[in-house]
Amino acid sequence: MASVNKVILIGHLGKDPEVRHLEGGNSVANFTLATNEYYKDKQGTRIERTEWHHIAAWRGLAELAEKYLRKGQQVYVEGRIRTRQYQDKDNQTRYVTEIVAEEISLLGSRPGGATAQPAAAGSSAEEPVTFRQEPELDQLPF
Amino acid sequence: MASVNKVILIGHLGKDPEVRHLEGGNSVANFTLATNEYYKDKQGTRIERTEWHHIAAWRGLAELAEKYLRKGQQVYVEGRIRTRQYQDKDNQTRYVTEIVAEEISLLGSRPGGATAQPAAAGSSAEEPVTFRQEPELDQLPF
Amino acid sequence: MASVNKVILIGHLGKDPEVRHLEGGNSVANFTLATNEYYKDKQGTRIERTEWHHIAAWRGLAELAEKYLRKGQQVYVEGRIRTRQYQDKDNQTRYVTEIVAEEISLLGSRPGGATAQPAAAGSSAEEPVTFRQEPELDQLPF
Amino acid sequence: MASVNKVILIGHLGKDPEVRHLEGGNSVANFTLATNEYYKDKQGTRIERTEWHHIAAWRGLAELAEKYLRKGQQVYVEGRIRTRQYQDKDNQTRYVTEIVAEEISLLGSRPGGATAQPAAAGSSAEEPVTFRQEPELDQLPF
DNA sequence: TTTT
DNA sequence: TTTT
Numbered sequence: 001m002a003s004v005n006k007v008i009l010i011g012h013l014g015k016d017p018e019v020r021h022l023e024g025g026n027s028v029a030n031f032t033l034a035t036n037e038y039y040k041d042k043q044g045t046r047i048e049r050t051e052w053h054h055i056a057a058w059r060g061l062a063e064l065a066e067k068y069l070r071k072g073q074q075v076y077v078e079g080r081i082r083t084r085q086y087q088d089k090d091n092q093t094r095y096v097t098e099i100v101a102e103e104i105s106l107l108g109s110r111p112g113g114a115t116a117q118p119a120a121a122g123s124s125a126e127e128p129v130t131f132r133q134e135p136e137l138d139q140l141p142f
Numbered sequence: 143m144a145s146v147n148k149v150i151l152i153g154h155l156g157k158d159p160e161v162r163h164l165e166g167g168n169s170v171a172n173f174t175l176a177t178n179e180y181y182k183d184k185q186g187t188r189i190e191r192t193e194w195h196h197i198a199a200w201r202g203l204a205e206l207a208e209k210y211l212r213k214g215q216q217v218y219v220e221g222r223i224r225t226r227q228y229q230d231k232d233n234q235t236r237y238v239t240e241i242v243a244e245e246i247s248l249l250g251s252r253p254g255g256a257t258a259q260p261a262a263a264g265s266s267a268e269e270p271v272t273f274r275q276e277p278e279l280d281q282l283p284f
Numbered sequence: 285m286a287s288v289n290k291v292i293l294i295g296h297l298g299k300d301p302e303v304r305h306l307e308g309g310n311s312v313a314n315f316t317l318a319t320n321e322y323y324k325d326k327q328g329t330r331i332e333r334t335e336w337h338h339i340a341a342w343r344g345l346a347e348l349a350e351k352y353l354r355k356g357q358q359v360y361v362e363g364r365i366r367t368r369q370y371q372d373k374d375n376q377t378r379y380v381t382e383i384v385a386e387e388i389s390l391l392g393s394r395p396g397g398a399t400a401q402p403a404a405a406g407s408s409a410e411e412p413v414t415f416r417q418e419p420e421l422d423q424l425p426f
Numbered sequence: 427m428a429s430v431n432k433v434i435l436i437g438h439l440g441k442d443p444e445v446r447h448l449e450g451g452n453s454v455a456n457f458t459l460a461t462n463e464y465y466k467d468k469q470g471t472r473i474e475r476t477e478w479h480h481i482a483a484w485r486g487l488a489e490l491a492e493k494y495l496r497k498g499q500q501v502y503v504e505g506r507i508r509t510r511q512y513q514d515k516d517n518q519t520r521y522v523t524e525i526v527a528e529e530i531s532l533l534g535s536r537p538g539g540a541t542a543q544p545a546a547a548g549s550s551a552e553e554p555v556t557f558r559q560e561p562e563l564d565q566l567p568f
Numbered sequence: 569t570t571t572t
Numbered sequence: 573t574t575t576t
Contacts (some may be wrong), residue, residue: 001154001178001216001574001575001576002152002360002389002390002391002413002414002575002576003151003152003153003154003176003177003178003179003389003414003574003575004150004151004152004153004177004360004389005151005153005177005179005193005195006149006150006151006292006362007148007149007150007223008146008148008149008150008290008434009145009146009147009148010144010145010146010436010502010531010533011145011146011147011570011571012143012569012570012571013569013570014569014570015569015570027425032569032570033143033570034145034569034570034571035146035147035570036143036224036570036571036572037145037147050569050570051147051222051223051224051225052225052570053147053223061143071569071570072570072571073570074143074533074534074570074571076286076288076436078290078572080179080193081149081193081195081223081239082193083193083194083239089161094236095238096237097223097225105286105287105288105436106286107436107500107533107534108500108533108534118569125200129286130287132288143530143570143571143572144502144531144533144555144556144572145531145556145571146502146571148434148504150292150432152294152360152389152391153574153576154573154574154575155573156573156574157574174573174574175574176573176574176575177574178574178575178576192573192574192575194573194574199402213573213574214574214575215574216391216392216574217443217576218294218428218430218573220432225572245574247294247428247429247430249358249391249392249428250391250392250430251356271428272428272429285438285461285500286436286463287435287436287437287438287460287461287462287463288434288435288436288437289435289436289437289461289463289477289479290433290434290435291433291434292430292432292433292434293429293430293431293432294428294429294430295429295430295431296427298431310463318429319430319431320427320429321429321431321506335431335506335507335508335509336509337431337507358427363508364463364477364524365433365477365479366477367477367478367523371439378520379522380521381507381509381523413576555572
């Protein structure tokens with residue numbers, strides 16, 4: 001049956017992306033993204049709560065992440081929720097929920113000490129830095 | 143800093159909602175929602191993968207869930223991602239990622255053997271069944 | 285600069301799609317989609333307001349529309365807003381705002397007298413009816 | 427029937443908001459927001475196309491707009507599509523499609539020569555600048 | 569671990 | 573554990 005599983009995030013990277021190049025030619029970048037919410041508790045004190053999202057960006061988006069994304073950067077991430085099982089060190093089944101990125105756009109200024117420009121030439125700073133994953137590739141098992 | 147944490151799901155309920163009425167007058171409904179994705183593996187075989195989302199609907203949305211939502215029902219859920227910590231039976235820290243619902247709409251037909259009409263009268267079947275949480279209440283700590 | 289232009293609609297088709305096959309091999313399906321909102325006026329009377337969206341579905345999505353979409357059908361449409369200029373019969377510049385579809389999913393039951401099954405064989409009824417446009421094709425001028 | 431009419435935009439303001447204070451205590455801010463898309467034409471030339479969205483922000487969001495939004499600012503706008511009729515100077519019926527804002531967040535740096543800080547004191551620069559409309563007020567006729 |  |  002048709003269904004929709006869509007996530008839209010705007011937040012800041014908690015660290016530089018970690019990129020792994022997998023056997024078979026695939027690559028994946030992982031990074032964390034902070035979103036914040038604010039509310040008042042019963043005493044009226046303003047509380048800030050940070051949610052840390054685990055982002056997985058595959059193939060073309062992994063390259064974008066490697067070239068352009070740095071700790072502190074503000075980005076738009078569109079993707080879908082995916083929960084993976086794994087065995088922890090005590091051989092117990094654990095679950096981790098990730099956001100599989102389908103589109104990433106760089107927003108605003110580029111703080112954090114790192115340059116947002118790619119090290120390599122060929123991609124001018126005037127270009128908008130947006131990338132959407134090709135859906136059919138995005139559907140490969142991983 | 144301003145940020146966005148938005149989830150949009152369309153899927154089917156895996157079971158009837160479980161509603162708890164908390165001390166202090168708050169209530170919360172929990173249910174699971176299935177979304178499906180399809181892809182072809184390297185052999186070209188069509189694979190279906192189901193993602194199970196854990197939905198938490200508070201206060202007014204808990205009442206809506208209790209009255210209208212049943213196993214098998216197709217719904218639209220808009221909300222935000224929230225990861226909670228808890229201690230498991232071995233006193234280890236574990237994490238569970240939920241979707242805190244901010245809007246729920248009933249879609250399509252109402253399968254599953256259960257009547258989608260509320261047990262109580264007063265809410266006619268002709269009404270559109272949509273409900274949006276009041277943001278300020280939605281911000282209470284929980 | 286990077287930007288986002290995203291529309292998410294769930295509504296019912298006001299009429300069967302009209303499909304045009306253009307010179308150059310392109311095709312486009314046009315249909316209207318109704319969404320409803322409800323509010324109370326100052327006297328407390330419940331008011332219903334219908335918004336009619338003009339949807340344009342290109343290429344692969346036009347084929348999906350032609351095969352599966354019928355008047356009365358409930359659908360999910362994801363796309364982007366685009367305003368086009370044209371000259372009216374008095375040679376005045378006029379504007380029309382459309383939603384260019386990027387993803388369409390069939391929802392719920394299939395009312396409206398028309399069968400939702402395609403006339404042609406080869407696409408079994410068990411398949412989920414969802415289609416996402418290939419982004420690069422979707423970017424062609426039109 | 428339940429339906430969804432949702433728009434998510436990230437773009438830059440084309441001009442400072444124009445705020446009108448209406449009889450009855452209501453206020454509305456209007457501004458334009460540019461989003462850009464890029465594609466290659468059949469000759470492979472890179473084309474940029476700008477879409478101008480007409481945003482209407484009511485009541486609390488009008489105040490936010492008046493205090494914080496300036497030409498050139500990058501913002502996130504969430505809202506719904508609404509097409510209004512009006513009579514033009516030749517007494518012909520015309521249509522204009524607007525985005526009625528339901529949430530606005532300021533993004534990134536604050537360019538454009540104008541200070542993004544409010545003229546009035548009392549709202550410190552450390553606050554996140556996000557505002558969501560109260561739904562019930564948002565449903566008033568206009 | 570981000571941002572203000 | 574849903575749906576087709």
